[in-house]
Amino acid sequence: MISGRTRIFGVIGDPVEHVMAPAINNAAFRKLGLDFLQVPFRVKKEDLGKAIEGMRALNIRGINVTIPHKVAVMPFLNELDPLAERIGAVNTIANDGGVLTGYNTDAPGFLQALLGEGIEPKGRNVVILGAGGASRAVSFILAERGSNVVILNRTLERAKELADVVSGALRKEIRALKLDRENLARELGGAHILVNTTSVGMSPNINETPVSADLLKSKLVVFDIVINPIKTRLLGEAEVAGAQTIRGVDMLVWQGVVAFEIWTGLKAPYELMKEEVVKALEEQSAVNGQHRSARL
Numbered sequence: 001m002i003s004g005r006t007r008i009f010g011v012i013g014d015p016v017e018h019v020m021a022p023a024i025n026n027a028a029f030r031k032l033g034l035d036f037l038q039v040p041f042r043v044k045k046e047d048l049g050k051a052i053e054g055m056r057a058l059n060i061r062g063i064n065v066t067i068p069h070k071v072a073v074m075p076f077l078n079e080l081d082p083l084a085e086r087i088g089a090v091n092t093i094a095n096d097g098g099v100l101t102g103y104n105t106d107a108p109g110f111l112q113a114l115l116g117e118g119i120e121p122k123g124r125n126v127v128i129l130g131a132g133g134a135s136r137a138v139s140f141i142l143a144e145r146g147s148n149v150v151i152l153n154r155t156l157e158r159a160k161e162l163a164d165v166v167s168g169a170l171r172k173e174i175r176a177l178k179l180d181r182e183n184l185a186r187e188l189g190g191a192h193i194l195v196n197t198t199s200v201g202m203s204p205n206i207n208e209t210p211v212s213a214d215l216l217k218s219k220l221v222v223f224d225i226v227i228n229p230i231k232t233r234l235l236g237e238a239e240v241a242g243a244q245t246i247r248g249v250d251m252l253v254w255q256g257v258v259a260f261e262i263w264t265g266l267k268a269p270y271e272l273m274k275e276e277v278v279k280a281l282e283e284q285s286a287v288n289g290q291h292r293s294a295r296l
Contacts, residue, residue, distance in 0.1 A: 002037060008058070009038035009263065012051055013066035016040040020227075020280055021064045024256050027276045031269045036061070045072065052076040056098050062263040063093045070133055077102045086169050087140045089133055092259040103262055106134065107141035109255025110225070116254070117246055119193070119221050122146035127187045129179060129210050130197035131158040134225055138197055139166050143174060150187055152179040181212070188215050196224045201232040209233040218242030227252050230281055249277055 011021045022038045029036040043051040048069055053076075055063060065073050070089040074080065077093065079101040084090050090102035114121055124147050128135055131153035143149050143166050151174065153159035159176035167174045177183045188194065188211075200210040206229050216222065222238035227248040235245045253274045260268040 003035070005035055007034075007036045007061045009036060009062045009064075010055070010060055011038065011040045011064040011066065012043040012048075012069060013040075014042055014044055014068060016042045016066070018284070019064075019066060020252060020277055021256065023280045024253070024273045024276050025260060028260055028269050028273055031272050032264075032266060034264065036264075038064075043069065045069075048072055049076050052093075052100065055093070055095060055100065059095070061095055062259070063095075064259060065091045065093060067133075074102060076100070083107060083140075087137055088165070089136060091255070092262060094262055103259070104137060105255040105258040105262070106137040106251075108258050109253075110138050110223075110251045111141045111145065112254040112258075113246055113250040114193075114221075114223065116250065117221075117244070119244070119246075121193060124148065124192040125190055126150070126193040126195060127152060127184075127191045128195045128197060129153070129200075131155070131162045131176075132197065135197040136162060136165075138195055138225075139163075139174065140169070142195075143170050143172050147193070150175040150177060152177050152183060152187065154179045179210075181215075184211060185215055188217070188220070191220060193221045193223065196222075196226065196232075196234055199226065201229075201234055202226045203228045207233060209237065211237075213237040213241065216241035216243055220244070221246065223251075224248055225251055227277075228281055228284065230278065249274070249281070253277055 011019050019040055025038045070091055073090055077100045081103040084102050084104040087104045092103040092105050094101050121142055122145050126142050126147045126149050128151045151159045151163050156178040163174040163176035196210050201208050216238050220243040222243045223246040224232045224234045225248040226232050238245050257268040257270055
């Protein structure tokens with residue numbers, strides 16, 4: 001029952017129709033008997049400041065932040081967690097009596113997904129594809145953990161900009177290269193971990209892949225942060241090559257776990273949250289399939 005005692009949480013972005021957070025968190029709230037409810041709010045760029053002020057006025061306990069607000073939201077907050085400040089992006093906000101603190105749970109969520117599969121990235125050679133917001137979080141956490149990182153991106157300047165930011169913050173050399181077959185083949189020859197942070201292979205373009213199958217090998221961990229489809233073409237071909245694979249769903253769940261525990265101070269029900277993500281994605285895929293059939 002929703003009442004005057006129900007604590008409200010939100011997720012803001014534009015669009016928000018695709019977000020998984022409410023399904024995940026509301027199931028976890030119910031599991032732990034918490035009188036909490038999370039709802040999505042579509043917020044346009046020009047209304048972001050008013051939305052955050054509304055968070056204070058309405059005493060909304062916490063908010064997840066998704067595209068395109070992860071960087072733009074930072075000036076509206078009172079405090080930043082040190083990791084979020086170094087990364088320069090926020091995807092979780094906690095409201096403590098009107099004091100809003102921003103966190104980045106993408107980075108620890110990614111790292112926990114690796115560690116959960118028995119992969120310690122310290123001292124490993126890691127090839128990261130892409131130089132967007134997700135790559136920023138992944139690059140920071142891996143470099144901070146002690147990995148040897150190289151960023152490959154179709155636009156070399158963006159890769160260099162990101163490498164310079166991470167290098168400057170951590171005082172550690174981060175290399176940047178143009179994403180093409182020649183550089184990819186050379187770097188993967190000595191790599192231990194490959195991370196795809198691009199949208200290549202995301203639904204509806206499920207037949208695309210950022211890495212041709214012949215470049216994949218058995219002594220490689222392949223982590224694709226794309227969540228829809230759950231198994232991308234890259235992951236499928238990596239499995240055939242004998243590589244160990246990690247799905248984007250695992251990162252999504254772990255970053256949700258971190259946010260949940262920041263908000264509640266309680267241990268999150270990881271397995272339940274994972275089940276809810278998979279179920280929501282399968283339902284979403286079924287609906288999309290019906291829409292495609294109707295158009296045909």
